[in-house]
Amino acid sequence: MGKTVLIVDDSNTMRKIVSRSLRQAGINFDQILEAGDGLEALDVLAANKVDVVLSDINMPNMTGLEFLKAKAENDAIKDIPVIMISTETGADIIDEAKSYGAKGAIKKPFTPDLINETLGPLL
Amino acid sequence: MEFAKKIVESTEEIFNTMIFMEVAAESPLTQGKQDLGCHISAMIGLTGGLSAMLGIHCPEDVGLAISGAMLGMEIxxxxxxxxxxxxxxxNMVAGGVKERFATENINLELAIPTAISGKSYTIASTTTSNRVIIPFSIEQGQFFIEIKYHLN
Known part of the structure; x- marks a missing residue:
């Protein structure tokens, strides 16, 4: 069965750039799903089988950290790996994200190579 | 505090890695030029060790060229x-500025960016704010990145 990625970012532009960077990195998903904030992401995870999530942190309605917390409390989706992609990559925030289960972090701006290095081992 | 250096480094990094356009920074404007001749602006607030508003201001053609290159399509x-x-x-320039200030033990938080467009608009700030404006050139013309700030 093919793999599915969920890209969570309030910026439509950034979702497109992440999708393009995945292709440029040679990481081909059969399905790319999108969500505009953490709340939408939880809805997408409830309705789809997702293999990995790439999520922004600083979003309206539900931030990336709040999304991680909510996901960790849901047995059905808690084990889906999440990589944070954000301008917010200070040690405190990344440590907090990892404490809620994030598997890594990519700083914006990023290159396809960096996406590959971080995401590749999870696939 | 080297605002200009931090903004130039952050901007060049973004254009080199995600927009793929040649960009050249020029000397910061020394006078408080009010009318930048721009039609679209995006701004983001920073709080913490200082209170600031960082904005990118573009004439229409320049804004279309930058966003088109970023999205990989003609707009x-x-x-x-x-x-x-x-x-x-x-957002990314502010993130770069935040990261660079963190190395000086000045911690900042970012708000969520907002953008406006129009033929004529004015962006006002408190009269006590300091202001740095840096012109950048790309093939299609000039845009500006501005930060208005005061120390907390």
């Missing part, structure tokens, strides 16, 4: 995608 008019793209640039 003919200022629309939601253009505002979103410039908002994301403001």
């Amino acid at each position: 003919e008019e200022i629309d939601a995608d253009v505002k979103d793209a410039l908002g994301e640039i403001a």
